[in-house]
Amino acid sequence: MFRTRILALAALACLVAVAPAAARPSAARATTITVKMKEFKFILSKSSVPHGTITLKLVNIGKLAHDIKIAGKKSKLIKPGKTGKLVVTLKPGKYLYTCPVPGHTKAGMKGTLKVT
Numbered sequence: 001m002f003r004t005r006i007l008a009l010a011a012l013a014c015l016v017a018v019a020p021a022a023a024r025p026s027a028a029r030a031t032t033i034t035v036k037m038k039e040f041k042f043i044l045s046k047s048s049v050p051h052g053t054i055t056l057k058l059v060n061i062g063k064l065a066h067d068i069k070i071a072g073k074k075s076k077l078i079k080p081g082k083t084g085k086l087v088v089t090l091k092p093g094k095y096l097y098t099c100p101v102p103g104h105t106k107a108g109m110k111g112t113l114k115v116t
């Protein structure tokens with residue numbers, strides 16, 4: 001009987017310890033943006049996202065290979081018709097993104113992502 005009560009108390013203590021973490025409002029959010037790449041521009045499904053973990057779902061709808069560079073991180077080169085992804089963790093601010101393939105940024109493959 002005594003032992004059962006101890007176990008019940010221990011179980012309750014666990015619940016109390018876990019609950020506040022799950023309800024924490026300032027926890028980092030996870031957002032996914034679809035990024036279509038073509039000659040010579042990026043088309044983003046969202047141009048403003050909340051800070052936290054941001055997954056860029058890359059879809060090359062063009063005829064040349066493209067990749068993306070943002071906040072010092074770079075994706076793999078995505079071939080025409082292929083997909084890929086790049087995960088970045090960003091604080092609030094404005095981030096320039098470009099296509100590092102020579103000549104592509106200059107041709108128009110660039111933009112700014114707003115992180116709130």
Ligand SMILES: [Cu+2]
Nearest residue numbers: 066099101104
């Ligand atoms: Cu490109």
